[in-house]
Amino acid sequence: MKNFLMTAGLRRFKRAGYLLFLFCSAWGFALGPIDSVSTFSESFRFNRLLCDACGCSASGGSMGFSTVGENSFxxxxxxxxxxxxxxxxYTNSPWRLEQFRTYQIWTRFRISTKLELTAQVPWQHHNRETATGVQTRTGxxxxxxxxxYKLFSSENEAKTKSHRFHGGLGIKLPTGEFDQxxxxxVNPAFQLGTGSFDFTILGEYVFEYxxxxxxxxTSYLIKMENERRYRFGNQTNLTAVAYRKVTVSHWQMLPQVGVAAEFFESNYSRGSRVEDTSGQVAFVRAGFDVSRKWINAGFSAMLPVAQDLNNGKVRAHERLSVHLNIIL
Incomplete structure (x- = not known):
């Protein structure tokens, strides 16, 4: 009963998130396109750079923000x-620890004032307890x-209020090894990669006052079948963050708090649905970014507040992230 109520609540959160995103986007479109958003505001624009820790409940899809704005980095x-x-x-079966560590090189390159490309190259180091010892996956x-693509941006005459909306598409290459x-x-996401070409639809709305x-x-990951005829379930990520811009001397700082949710559809093996591979999880998150001239650094932390992963067979705990960027 508890899992049912939790699942129903997370699904309502998902629907509410979509409705809020669509409402805010429509609101911004109604204001009309004006491309005169201030440089200061743009310098703190969040960018969604999806995390890669594979396919199922251990995807980390809601991690990853950068405040270097419109600049390449x-x-x-x-x-x-x-x-x-x-x-x-068994009733007394033990809980086994699983740890996912990812080290990324990431970049963004501005093609024009409206179009930008981002790329991430991850190195994975995962380990988990088993009945016979510790299993490790590295590579x-x-x-x-x-x-x-910046679909629109607008602000009022006093330049105190602005709306921005970005849409995008992405592809994930099967460069990480998939272990059949x-x-x-229990957690099939203990992988270096999905073994398949996967695709992403992205949307981002920003309101500043x-x-x-x-x-x-919001993002939707469409996952394809790999050579072993295994397909990880499609994944939806929703994130809402509130922040405040603070300038101290020549330092630009950005404290932030928010919520995030991830929804996972079932995996499929040779066309048949794999039991206990779907689920959802909701997080609270907090972070802090700081920038000065050509350098940007920050950290974030996430804690789960509600979850139902793999029919209760997987529990998510904390997620931590730190980054250091050179602004080009």
Whole structure:
């Protein structure tokens, strides 16, 4: 009963997030296109750069923000995620620790004032407890490339209020190794990659009033079948973040708090649905970014507040992320 109520609540959160995103986007479109948004406001625009920790409940899809704005950049990012899994074969079956570490090189390159490309090259290091010891997976993950286009931007005459909306598409390359044996475990996402070409649809809305802002992001990951005829379930990510811009001397700082939710559809093996591979999880998050001249750094932390992953066989815990960027 508890899992049913939790699942129903998360699904309502998903629908509400979509409605809020669509409402805010329509509101911004109604104001009309005006491309005179201030440079200061743009310098704090969030960018959605999807995390790559594979396919199922351990995807980390809601992590990853950068405040280097419209500038091109090159940087590094380190992410940590902790989970527990339980096969539930017996009433006293133990919970096994699973840790996902990702080290990324990421970049953004501006093609024009409206179009930009982003790319991420991850190196994965995962480990988890088993009945016979510790299993480790280390190697290159799936490389991701996204294209984002500014559909509109507008602000009032006093330049105290602005709206922005970006849409985009992405592709994830099967550069990370897929282990067929791990797909039959409690958490089949214990992989370096999905083994397939996957595609992403992105949307981002930003509303700013004076030094305060709200950022709403949504993404839908479409995952294809790999050579082993295994397909991870499609994934929806929703994130809403409130932030405030603070300038101290020549330092630009951005404290931020928000919520995030991830929804996972079932995996399929040789055309048949794999039981206990769908689910959803909601997080609260907090972070802090700081920029000065050509350098940007920041960190974020996420804690789950509601979840139902893999029919209760997987538990998500904290997620941590730090990054350092060189603004080009």
């Amino acid at each position: 090159l940087g590094v990012r380190s992410m940590y995620q902790r989970y527990e899994s339980n096969d539930r074969l 290159l993950g799936d490389v991701s490339i996204n294209a984002l 044996a791990n797909s039959n475990t 004076q030094k305060n802002g709200i950022n709403i992001m």
